[in-house]
Structure formats: structure tokens, C-alpha cells
Amino acid sequence: MAIDSDAALVARIVATDDRSAFELLVRRHQSPLRNFLRRLTKNDAALADDLAQETFLKAYRSMASFAGTAKFSTWLYRIAYNTFLNDQRTRFPHAELDESQHPSVTNEIESASTESDLERLLGLLPLRQRAVFDLHYKKGMTHQEIAQTLDVPLGTVKSDLARGHESLRKHVTTQKRFA
Amino acid sequence: MTHADRELDKMLRSPEPELPDSGFTETVLRRLPTKRWARTPMRRWTLASAAALGSLSTYLLADPIEHALSTYAAFPAPVLTIATLALLVSLPLAWILYTE
Numbered sequence: 144m145a146i147d148s149d150a151a152l153v154a155r156i157v158a159t160d161d162r163s164a165f166e167l168l169v170r171r172h173q174s175p176l177r178n179f180l181r182r183l184t185k186n187d188a189a190l191a192d193d194l195a196q197e198t199f200l201k202a203y204r205s206m207a208s209f210a211g212t213a214k215f216s217t218w219l220y221r222i223a224y225n226t227f228l229n230d231q232r233t234r235f236p237h238a239e240l241d242e243s244q245h246p247s248v249t250n251e252i253e254s255a256s257t258e259s260d261l262e263r264l265l266g267l268l269p270l271r272q273r274a275v276f277d278l279h280y281k282k283g284m285t286h287q288e289i290a291q292t293l294d295v296p297l298g299t300v301k302s303d304l305a306r307g308h309e310s311l312r313k314h315v316t317t318q319k320r321f322a
Numbered sequence: 323m324t325h326a327d328r329e330l331d332k333m334l335r336s337p338e339p340e341l342p343d344s345g346f347t348e349t350v351l352r353r354l355p356t357k358r359w360a361r362t363p364m365r366r367w368t369l370a371s372a373a374a375l376g377s378l379s380t381y382l383l384a385d386p387i388e389h390a391l392s393t394y395a396a397f398p399a400p401v402l403t404i405a406t407l408a409l410l411v412s413l414p415l416a417w418i419l420y421t422e
Contacts, residue, residue: 160357162351162354165351165354166347166351169346169347169350170343170347173341173343173346173347174340174341174343175338177341177346178338178339178341192346196346196349196350196353199350200350200353200354203354204355261333261334261336264333276334280334280335281338308330311330312324312326312327312330315326315329315330316326
């Protein structure tokens, strides 16, 4: 049996409001999208699932505006990232949300165990770098697709990956020393 | 490539866990707005009813209204008659637009 592509399912939703096509899209993308949002929310599963639901509802409402020039997943992750940023602005209206800001990492390094704590390691990265790493390594997106998803220049994606690598390498080396 | 690099690369490239759906999709589907086709028959019937009501009103009420208005109103009777009938038809249409 042929598997419907994302584009074919989107076409059915736009043409006839086909709910079974939308259901297929949700089932297909729910796990990677929820994993992505869990990473952004630093493993707050409940919040990540709420944001994932909101993302799918927004995608459904604006399905007709999906141009099809990019991949559906790129478009979906862009909605998810913006939904996450909006949520953060609502929760912390007076906080300056700097996507490239480093969180405080002082004691985390010493307590992170090397192999199993990828999540904790990624949690040490600034927000946008975390998103870039997830989209690149876990979702297999190209640099160009990541730039489209996060709405940043291509150079920013490359430098985020380079800086993130440098940062993570230091953490792993430090952990080795403490082990 | 150092040992730390290899270790890091291995961690980053490890496949992420598949999260079980556990009712997630059903929750999303339940929160979707009413289906477009479900709204269409309602709209069709309302439009047809408004048109029928307008026609019936014109047929039954045009003469009496015109007569009454020509007796009491200072404005020309046909203008007021048309305005009254237009109001009767436009109210249901305004309701449709409002609910959409």
C-alpha cells in the first residue's frame, strides 16, 4: 500500500477538510515534534505536549497558507518554535527573551554523567543552539532548512553549530576530569 | 578527532525515543473547529428561507404596506416599502455573516 506524502495529505485537508488526512499527519509527526518541544522546555513534558497540541491546531487553521515550497515538517517546526517563543513571552512578560543567551551552567557540568545525559548537556546550551542541534542531529535537517525553520540567516545556523560543539566538547572534557 | 569529539558525536547522533501517542492525536482532533461541510447545509437552508420569506413578504405585504404608508407617511410610499422588505431579508443574512 502506498504511503501518502505529507504534501498529498495537506492537499486533501485544504480541498475537502479531510480529518483522516490530518489525523495521519498528527500521528506521523507527534513524536518528533513533542521531543523537539521537550528539548526546548528542558524536559517539561506537560508543557511540551500543550505546545505541541497548539502547534498542530495552528497548522490546521493555516493549512491553506502552506505554500509547499518548503517541506511540511520545516513549516510545522517553525510554527512550533514560534509557539514556544510566544508562550515564553506570555509567561515571563518582563523578561528579555534572548534566544542566544547562555543559561547558568556552573554546577550542571560537575553533575552531568557522560553518556546518558545528552538531554542535560543540550540543556546547557542557549535556547536557539538547542533548537539548532535538535533539528540538525535528531531531525536530520539541512542547514538551509534549519535557517528557514528558525527564521535566521544561514551563517547563524553554522556559527550556532560550531559554538555549540565547542561548548559541549568542553563540558564532556570537564566531566571526564571530574569522573 | 579526539575521544571527547567521538563520544559527543555518538551521543548527538543516537536516535531519539519514539514517544507513544497515548491519546495525543485524539486530543488534538477533539479540539479542531467544526467541520466546514457541517456548516454548509445550515447556511444553505438559512439563505433559502431568507429568500422565501422575502418573496412571500413582497407578495403578501407590498400592497397593504404601501397603502398604509401612503396614508400616514410623509415619504414616498414605494421607497419605504422597499426599505421595509429589504430589512426583512437582510436581517437573516446579517445573522449568517455574524455567525460565520
